[in-house]
Amino acid sequence: MNSQSNYLNYQVTYQKAVAELAKKNPIEVSWKSNTAFVEQESAFCISYFNQQYRVAFPSGEVKGPDGKEPALVDKIILLHYLINAQGIPLSRQWITFKELPGGSIYTEPFMKRAIHPFTTIFGNRPELFRQAAATLGGVEQSVGDIAMTIQVLPMVPLTFVLWLGDDEFLPSGNILFDASAPSYLPTEDYAVLPGLAVKRMKRYLEHDART
Template identity: 40%
Template sequence: MQYKQAYFDALRDFAAKDPAVMADLAGGRCIEDGRAIIIDYLGQHCTVTHPEGEVTVRDWPPLPHEELIIILQYLAGASGLPCREQWLSFLELPGGPHHFAPFQQEAIFPLAKALGDDSEKFLQAAETLGATKTDLGHVGAIIPAFPRLPLAFMIWLGDDEFPAKANILFDASSPTYLPTASLYMLGIAVSKRLLAAAGC
């Protein structure tokens, strides 16, 4: 029921806004005389009809409800601000400390467990999501969840003394695009897609 209400709220906000304005602020483009928006999502072209809010990603099966909500919220709430290239941990997001423990359990710990000893597999999986390599962590990748909302994924490889660690960072402009609850869902969704791309 919680996801259902969140979806209807996101759809209402999306349908009420001018598609051309949303596309411009979100880094997408309008097609079909404003009846649809094309936006990149994890390196794939995503089509969102307006005002219906039907979301399709080429060559992907139907998206889960969490990702549908995130995409509609991103379009409806995009500020248009450029990335600041300053990275924040989930703890540093507004209200982040209240949800950090479950975020670790659902998004961060699985990355360290599955990919903490295989940097090549991590990078190859990230590339399928449109990532570019970064020098964050022992091995890191910046994944463009949306054109103006990147996430930085990083791993510190484990050894005989220390277990592998991972983290997910958000650009400082992220809260102007999505509320923290949605950034929480986004981090988990991208983490799951990264693990799936790695065959984990």
């Protein structure tokens, strides 16, 4: 599928999400998603990758921390989060991507977009991984050789786990989800979201290399 087709598909998905959000009660959406609804502005204020975004209601217009529209995929993720949030508490139990509903169907794109780039970029650079994740609000966990949990959305933590390589084995990694994850986003979005996190961490490396 070419980039134009991808863009058109994303546009259709975005417009459907806007229409779905407009049907919701914003106060109910606010408490279910653990976000603030600013009535004077008729907008949701959402923490996304450790930055504040605003989603206007009922128009679905999204603004990033710089006041500009973010990428279409980010707008879709934010709208889907508001639409799907069920207000379920975090379980504090981690599951793999395959354990998400229908996860086995999306395993290949998940590996391609998230796991492979993650281990390729950070497999031999654990300290840079720690620093890059910290810029997104990441907190270190006692899993693998090094693991960082990033609170991507108010009720959507992702834990990135690295096992360092040696003379015999290449580095490996995994990305874990809270067991409550299906109550906040569809599995298709979880196939994309970790890759967006990896891209943001990669930007930290590129910025660090320039300074």
